[in-house]
Amino acid sequence: MTPEPATDAAALLLGWYDRHHRDLPWRISPPMARKGAVADPYHVWLSEVMLQQTTVKAVKAYFQKFLALWPTVGDLAAADTEDVMKAWAGLGYYARARNLKKCAEAVVRDHGGRFPDREEELKALPGIGDYTAAAIAAIAFNRRSAVLDGNVERVISRLHAVETPLPAAKPEMRALVHTLTPLGRPGDFAQAMMDLGATICTPKRPACSLCPFRADCRALKIADPETFPRKAPRKEKPLRLGAAFVAIDDCEAVYLRKRPETGLLGGMTEIPGTEWTSRRDGDTSVDAHPFPAPWEPCGTVSHVFTHFELRLSVFRASVVRVSEGGAGAGAAPAGTSGWWEPLDSLKAQALPTVMKKAIAKAIPHAFAAG
């Protein structure tokens, strides 16, 4: 009886992984995994959430910082949400940080502080979807779950020359991955597929001659592997315009406020500004000013979001803040809940990158080292 081809391919991949795996902070080594050891579910979960649509390089430092601040899921559950948002600032997709906190609370409240070990229960937790549930089940609990992310989609679509375009092809691809997943070391298999996609089976100019699947790859046989996976054409990004206002007082403090909890940059900190609209001129009229001050234009900053591009006209004003009383809140607009933040502590705020860009345009030394 000859072995299943799938088993052969998985064995080839695991052999490749043993030789070429990357040493990452949230991983245990393949030798340990072969002895049946698994990584800490808290570490696996934290890394997988951070890695959603985010590169390994960007995640490393944040992962270490979070572990130092909150060593266990219980610590994170007990943390101040605002501190979590500050620690997450710069990593993007801020709903992940809000859901991270909610998930930690749910694990403590509903599961006694231990992550559940089944896909279904994991997927019921905030911020854990198809991919992350499968990844945690496989990597932290040795379950034979089908792990399908962007890397695996590329690998599996090339291996089988899947003609169906994404995202419609996902169920088909998940089934193919499930068939390929071995009984032993399913966690290493999943990570090996992702490593292969990240280092060999790359979007452009894949290194097919180094690939453990080179003898089995349908795309390599019949077509150009680079043309997989097939994808539906995406629509273009519109341009939005707006104005942002950097007020600096006589104590070198900048006026900040908090954005609404939901929506774009939800729960993060910002400088005052206009709505971001599609009008060609942008709204930089007096009506747009957050409060009366000698506003002076100091240039524009551009920033690209997932579904639109933003061009912000930045204005700066030096204001003298009256210390006491109603007039003191002062220069600030009535009915808003902003605050004055000293330049020294600006870096520690929950400021998204676009806001840092705008502040730096108005105050070039705002984020200077030291």
Place this chain on the structure above:
DNA sequence: AACTCGGGGCC
């Protein structure tokens, strides 16, 4: 099924 949600690196 289509949108909304960041930011950075690479080509």
Place this chain on the structure above:
DNA sequence: GGCCCAGAGTT
């Protein structure tokens, strides 16, 4: 300048 990245939640 476009594409991609260990995707999830909402509508």
